[in-house]
Amino acid sequence: MTMTAAHDVQTQARQLAGYADASRLRQEHxxxxxxxxxxxxxxxxxxxxxxxxxxxxxxxxxxPTLTRAVGLERSPHRIAEARQRLARHGDRVALHPADLLRPPLLPLRADAVTMTSVLHWLHPDEERILAWVAEHLAPRGRFLLTTYHPDRDEDGFGGEDEIVRDALASLGVRSAGVPGLFRAGAVLPIGTRTRTADxxxxxxxxHFTVVGTHERDAVVTVDSAERYTHFHAATFGDYYGRLVEPARRTDFYRAVGESAVRRQEQRGHVSSMPVRLWELGPADPSGRLL
Ligand SMILES: C[S@@+](CC[C@H](N)C(=O)[O-])C[C@H]1O[C@@H](n2cnc3c(N)ncnc32)[C@H](O)[C@@H]1O
Structure with a gap:
């Protein structure tokens, strides 16, 4: 990787950039x-x-009936990109910088609240946003939530953690030492963040009535190590990258891409995990509480 590319992947990870392209691999579905x-x-x-x-x-x-579309998001880089994308909708849309662990009260009752590929980032404090949604949902409203459920091992590792563990091993970290490295860096494995469906x-x-659930498998395949490095930096940012000292981070991101390709050669895909869509209504279906 050249110096320019080295700089690029670290900047990309810090800014969670390149998501429009990277999300085609998994989240867009x-x-x-x-x-x-x-x-x-x-x-x-x-x-x-x-x-x-x-x-x-x-x-x-x-x-066309949608007159109030509201987005809450923490990353300033992502809000800036969203503003550009959504400008053509004028005042039908409002974007608020917000931490979902301390969400602002909004003066509305929503017909729908959506949250896709986010809940694991709020672990272990998911209840705060669930209580907020319950307060903001209209009597016949729906909360539509997608959650990922990778298998997890005895260390609580699953999904991306395994790719990162292989990448760290290829940089000389003993596999058995990786859980300790995560703990020392205060990085909670994604396999632990993603609760089981039960x-x-x-x-x-x-907080809600479960109206229905739907499942599909999210299968990720890539055509090159570089493409997976790009996906990882755009999706996970520097969440795992900070486990590695700054001078070795470019090597780390490259190793993540190479690890992904090795897994694909062995299994036919980089990863495959169940995704669940929860269709949730207010806890009191008659809406009397509201
Ligand atoms: C994997 S992306 C999903 C984005 C989009 N919902 C989608 O499905 O393509 C996770 C998003 O959650 C945001 N996020 C994570 N933790 C957050 C928090 N505490 N408050 C607000 N946004 C958060 C990230 O910045 C990122 O944009």
Whole structure:
């Protein structure tokens, strides 16, 4: 990798950049899956962890009745990209910089609240956003949530953690030492952040009625190590990169791409994991509480 490329992957990871392209590998498939289950003729929609605004953009085109589309998102780089993408919708859309662990009160009742590929980032404090959604959902509203459920091992590792473990091993870290490295760096494995479906159901039922669930497998394949490095930096940013000293980070991101390709050669794909779409309604289906 050249010096320019070396600089680029680290900057990309810090800014979570390149998501429009990278999300084609996995996250984009959630979009229509979720929008197909929005109640008829919605007026107000809130997207939590709205990223670069792709779901809101599609929803605004698809539902002419939508007059209040609101995105809450923490990353300033992603909000800036979303503003550009959504400018053509004028005042039908509003984007708020926000931490979903301390979400601001909004003066609305939403016909739909969506949250795709975000909940694991709020672990172990998911209940704060669940209580917020319950407060902001209209009596017949729907909370449409997608969650990932990779297998996890005895160290709580699953999904991307395994690719990172292989990458660290190829840089000379003993496999057995990786969980300790995660703990020392205060990096919680994604396999631990993503609760099991049963665990999550118990949590969701404290706030909502589970109207239905749908499952699909998210299978990721890549045509090159560089492409996976790009996907990793755009999706996970420097979450794992900070386990490695700055001078070795470019090597780390390259090793992640190479590890992904090795796995694909062995298994036919880099990763495959169940994704669940939860269709949730207010806890009191009659809406009397609201
Ligand atoms: C994997 S992306 C998903 C983006 C989009 N929902 C999608 O499906 O393409 C996760 C998003 O959640 C945002 N996020 C993570 N933790 C957050 C928090 N505490 N508050 C607000 N946004 C957060 C990230 O910045 C990122 O845009």
């Amino acid at each position: 959630d979009r229509d899956w979720v929008l197909d289950r929005i109640p008829d003729a919605p007026a107000a929609l809130v997207d939590l962890g709205s990223g670069i605004g792709q779901l809101l953009d599609t929803a605004l085109d698809r539902f 665990d999550l159901r118990r949590l969701l039922e404290r």
